Amino acid sequence: MWNLNQKRGDQLVLNLSGILTTLFLTTILGVLWHYIFRRSSKNSRLPPPPPGPRGVPILGYLPFLGRDLHRQFTDLANLYGPIFNFSLGSQTCVVLSSPSLVKEMVRDKDTIFANHVLNISVTISTFGGNDIAFTPYGPVWKKLRKVFAQEVMNNTVLDSLCSLRREEVKKSLLYVYERIGKPIDINHLAYMTSINSMLRMIWGGSLPGEEAAAVNDPEFRKAVADILFLVGKSNVSDVFPALAWLDVQGIERETRRLTALFDRMFDSAIEQRRIEMRNNKQGHSGEHCNQMRKDFLQFLLDSQEGNEDSETSITMAQLKAILMDPVVGGTESSSTTVEWVMTELLKHPEVMKKIQEELTQVVGLTKMVEESHLSQLPYLYAVIKETLRLHPPFPLLVPRTPSQTTTLGGYKVPKGATIFINAWAIQRDPTLWDRPLEFRPERFLHMNGTSPDVASGKLAYGGNNFNFIAFGSGRRICAGLPLAERMLTFVLASFLHSYDWKLPDLHVEKLELSDKFGIVTKKLYPLVAVATPRLSDLNLYA
Numbered sequence: 001m002w003n004l005n006q007k008r009g010d011q012l013v014l015n016l017s018g019i020l021t022t023l024f025l026t027t028i029l030g031v032l033w034h035y036i037f038r039r040s041s042k043n044s045r046l047p048p049p050p051p052g053p054r055g056v057p058i059l060g061y062l063p064f065l066g067r068d069l070h071r072q073f074t075d076l077a078n079l080y081g082p083i084f085n086f087s088l089g090s091q092t093c094v095v096l097s098s099p100s101l102v103k104e105m106v107r108d109k110d111t112i113f114a115n116h117v118l119n120i121s122v123t124i125s126t127f128g129g130n131d132i133a134f135t136p137y138g139p140v141w142k143k144l145r146k147v148f149a150q151e152v153m154n155n156t157v158l159d160s161l162c163s164l165r166r167e168e169v170k171k172s173l174l175y176v177y178e179r180i181g182k183p184i185d186i187n188h189l190a191y192m193t194s195i196n197s198m199l200r201m202i203w204g205g206s207l208p209g210e211e212a213a214a215v216n217d218p219e220f221r222k223a224v225a226d227i228l229f230l231v232g233k234s235n236v237s238d239v240f241p242a243l244a245w246l247d248v249q250g251i252e253r254e255t256r257r258l259t260a261l262f263d264r265m266f267d268s269a270i271e272q273r274r275i276e277m278r279n280n281k282q283g284h285s286g287e288h289c290n291q292m293r294k295d296f297l298q299f300l301l302d303s304q305e306g307n308e309d310s311e312t313s314i315t316m317a318q319l320k321a322i323l324m325d326p327v328v329g330g331t332e333s334s335s336t337t338v339e340w341v342m343t344e345l346l347k348h349p350e351v352m353k354k355i356q357e358e359l360t361q362v363v364g365l366t367k368m369v370e371e372s373h374l375s376q377l378p379y380l381y382a383v384i385k386e387t388l389r390l391h392p393p394f395p396l397l398v399p400r401t402p403s404q405t406t407t408l409g410g411y412k413v414p415k416g417a418t419i420f421i422n423a424w425a426i427q428r429d430p431t432l433w434d435r436p437l438e439f440r441p442e443r444f445l446h447m448n449g450t451s452p453d454v455a456s457g458k459l460a461y462g463g464n465n466f467n468f469i470a471f472g473s474g475r476r477i478c479a480g481l482p483l484a485e486r487m488l489t490f491v492l493a494s495f496l497h498s499y500d501w502k503l504p505d506l507h508v509e510k511l512e513l514s515d516k517f518g519i520v521t522k523k524l525y526p527l528v529a530v531a532t533p534r535l536s537d538l539n540l541y542a
């Protein structure tokens with residue numbers, strides 16, 4: 001009996017301890033489960049993608065994209081907010097239209113978003129993505145940007161090339177003089193001035209005979225514009241990489257053909273220059289070669305001569321690609337800006353008059369404009385800024401892509417997405433700008449008529465004001481800014497100081513401001529204007 005009772009008691013104790021153990025383990029497991037569950041649910045609670053329009057299966061939003069992307073994206077932002085997304089085939093595209101989102105991207109998450117999107121025609125035209133604009137962010141890009149800043153864009157180098165720019169602008173002034181009183185296509189004038197100056201600065205007009213003839217052929221100038229057009233054109237092969245081998249639109253083929261022209265020019269110019277340098281070194285080259293030419297090519301070759309330093313030595317493909325950036329990225333953007341400025345001035349003759357008064361005061365009517373005058377032209381600077389505000393040549397800047405999945409404005413943005421910054425919308429946003437659609441250069445001036453940027457001789461598009469980002473912002477801000485700034489101001493000052501401009505009689509009512517979207521967005525109808533001389537001494541034009 002006792003034994004029985006004892007057995008029952010033992011069993012009770014056993015049961016009780018079993019229950020307690022079970023309870024204990026359950027509690028521990030519960031706590032662990034709760035902890036793990038909460039953590040994993042936190043991870044799976046990734047933010048949603050930005051809102052946006054739905055597309056159709058496979059193609060996504062592709063069939064609904066119109067021609068004027070900057071306007072269409074502005075309308076979509078009014079519907080979905082300052083960040084929205086859509087898909088193009090398998091690609092995710094995100095569009096930003098507010099300064100705070102731009103800041104988050106290029107300042108707070110700058111290293112994640114420090115790559116430009118590389119498409120097929122960009123890869124070809126940049127000798128395999130070897131240029132500054134499309135080399136992925138990292139040590140190689142840093143090296144290229146350093147070489148470009150030190151050997152090409154530094155003030156001493158740019159000052160030393162001033163005479164080349166002066167000669168090319170003078171040729172354009174003469175071209176106008178020969179057409180006094182006749183309609184002149186300003187788009188053509190601005191483009192020829194821009195490309196001729198750029199090519200002159202790149203290889204100083206020193207190509208050997210056959211190549212020199214080819215380069216002076218108007219077809220070659222057209223090739224530059226055509227490459228830019230192909231780079232910005234929507235390519236089915238980019239949206240559906242599996243179809244790339246078909247090259248349905250022939251974009252790849254045509255880009256290869258045009259890039260080959262440049263490749264030959266660069267090879268020939270580099271070869272010729274190396275021979276000159278060798279001869280010069282050996283001392284049997286005579287006076288001519290002792291005064292080695294100075295142009296971008298020469299500065300870059302000099303910096304590479306015997307350069308074993310991995311920090312600054314560059315490959316041949318990189319050298320050519322570095323030279324290609326100013327040609328493709330710098331010429332149309334600059335000439336389009338010149339055309340827009342002239343358009344706004346013909347629409348606002350009182351503003352043109354004010355610039356000319358400033359020029360008369362600073363330069364005088366007996367002299368031509370020199371680059372040394374530029375820092376004393378605050379009103380002209382303000383006019384250029386106001387034009388770039390209303391008509392940024394790259395309305396969607398140069399698309400960027402994140403190197404990892406991240407967030408923007410609290411929304412998920414996947415690695416590899418294409419990010420457009422709608423600078424055009426931001427620079428016309430009525431919540432950021434007073435009467436934004438009016439052309440009022442005064443908004444960039446201080447009360448006393450000078451702006452601090454101008455006082456320091458700069459347009460100061462440092463990308464720190466996210467309301468005004470025509471040259472981009474952050475690590476990948478325009479690397480050609482110092483030259484763009486000089487060229488724009490010098491060309492415009494020269495055109496406006498040397499001539500009075502008016503619309504041809506038949507065009508007076510036709511002056512309008514429509515644009516045509518492209519990677520560089522130009523006037524839809526080229527501007528035509530008639531010039532009359534302003535300077536008292538006509539010999540100055542010869």
Ligand code: HEM
Nearest residue numbers: 132133325326330333398471472473476477478479480484
């Ligand atoms: C009105 C004239 C110009 C405008 C409006 C302009 C605008 C721009 C913009 C918006 C970008 C992209 C910036 C970003 O992603 O944040 C860019 C990049 C660049 N631009 Fe310009 N540009 C002009 C002229 C030039 C010129 C004359 C050159 C060369 C001499 C040049 C060379 C470059 C290069 C190399 C980059 C790539 C920078 C990098 O990725 O690190 N640009 N430009």
